Amino acid sequence: MIIKQLSVFLENKSGRLHEVFDVLGASNINVSACSVADTSEFGILRMIVSEPDKAREILKEKLFSVNVSEVISFATPNAPGSLSKTLQILSNAQISIEYLYGFSIGEKSFIALRCDNAEKAVMEFQRHQMELISASELYKF
Amino acid sequence: MRREIEKRLKIKAIDIYGLSEIIGPGVSFECEHQCGLHINEDHFIPEIIDPDTLEVLPEGELGELVFTTVTKEGLPIIRYRTRDLTRLNFETCACGRTLVRMNKCTGRSDDMLIIRGVNLFPSQIESVLLEMDETTPHYLLVVDRVNNLDTLQLQVEVEDRFYQDKISELQALRMKIQHQIESATGLSVTVKLVEPKTIERSEGKAKRVIDNRKMI
Structure with missing residues (x-):
């Protein structure tokens, strides 16, 4: 089926990936699948989460740049x-x-x-x- | 860099200073002792001023170099501010010349950067970023020197909707910004997209430039 996926733009900085999962975990959002695509300067974290719209709002509040794709x-x-x-x-x-x-x-x-x-x-x-x-x-x- | 050139080319490298508003290269030059640049005082009168108060500073003080031309007829200039920071040395040189010597310039009194010999004002970068829909005016220029060559990196935040899922589009955006800046300034630049709200916001004058070059 077509499902919503969140993509988060991340700079290559240590600890940044952890911060994303930390924020989601604290809000009781489960990550069912994820993958990180990396380039020399930045990475894109793609993930399937239990409540995509809520997760998007929470991450946005924490100033992450989040995109929803299918x-x-x-x-x-x-x-x-x-x-x-x-x-x-x-x-x-x-x-x-x-x-x-x-x-x-x-x-x-x-x-x-x-x-x-x-x-x-x-x-x-x-x-x-x-x-x-x-x-x-x-x-x- | 000078030592490297001298070693590889087996020559003595002599520093020459000038600016196109006066005559271009040849306003001052080093002698074989390489200990400051003799200003051709029979043509140009140098003064060192405080860039803020515009007062002339005592001998040997660091300040902004100002020139008055004595012999130019077409476009004479009086107390022309070069924006270059240096100091003057009035002692007689080991070579015997009594012309005043200026030190190698240590910087600028405005925010102009000289990158690979090309003059760059951060405002030039800013106007490119303001013109593009994708970019924000939140940026930082990082200047460095790698293998004796200046490098210029632009860190920039882009508008939220342009942080895409597709890497190819993000790379294309990077190249687009790079290209726009290169055609506006004539300088090659590496663009680094950074996360939103990560460039330091400051009240008053923003810090737009980090210059990691070690000046000799």
């Missing part, structure tokens, strides 16, 4: 070749991937993915009976 969350079997099959669906539909992050545990792999056409990607996934993960499932903790 990603697709889905699961694939934790087996060789399964991600390749998934990405094949997108490339056949001419959808470009901007980035993705995820990991596997037990029988499943969980992926958050950003592409240039989220609606179309979801339709393609549904057509191929892929397992999409809803926001309510993800935000639970």
Whole structure:
């Protein structure tokens, strides 16, 4: 499903990442998934949190620059070749991937993915009976 | 830097001072003893003033260098303020010349920076930032010297909506700011995007420049 993701612009300064999680933890917001993209000067923390709108407001109050964007969350079997099959669906539909992050545990792999056409990607996934993960499932903790 | 040039080129490097408002290079020059620049007093009368009170300072004091031209006919200037800070030495030089010597300039009496020989006022940077929709006028210039060359870094906050999720767009924004500044000032600059509200706000005159260069 299409779910909300928070992106936080961070300078490369020690302790800055910790401050984000500190603020969220103190407000009882759970982080379900996260990834940091780094460049030489700054990083972007992307994360899926239990209450994205509230989390955004809280971080803004603390002067973090926060952006909400949409990603697709889905699961694939934790087996060789399964991600390749998934990405094949997108490339056949001419959808470009901007980035993705995820990991596997037990029988499943969980992926958050950003592409240039989220609606179309979801339709393609549904057509191929892929397992999409809803926001309510993800935000639970 | 001078020592490095002398060593690598096996030459003696001589410092020459001048400003285009007077005649360009040649207002003063060092002799073989390299101990201050002899001012061509038969053409230019130097004075050192206090940049705030404009009073002439006693011999040997550090202050702003002022020139009056004696022989220029086309564009004579009287007590022209160079904004360069230095001191004058009236003793006879080891070379025998009695012309007054000025020290190498230690700085400026205004906020002008000289970067790789190019004059830069922080206000030039500010007007570029004010013109762009993406940037705020909250910035800091960091000047340094790496391998004998001046480097200029601009740290700037951008408008909130431009802190994007996409790195490619942030990099493109960096390049855009860099390009605008380069075309406005003729200086290459490294732009660093910083988080909102992290550039120090100050009441009164803001601190816009950190100069880490060690002047010899």
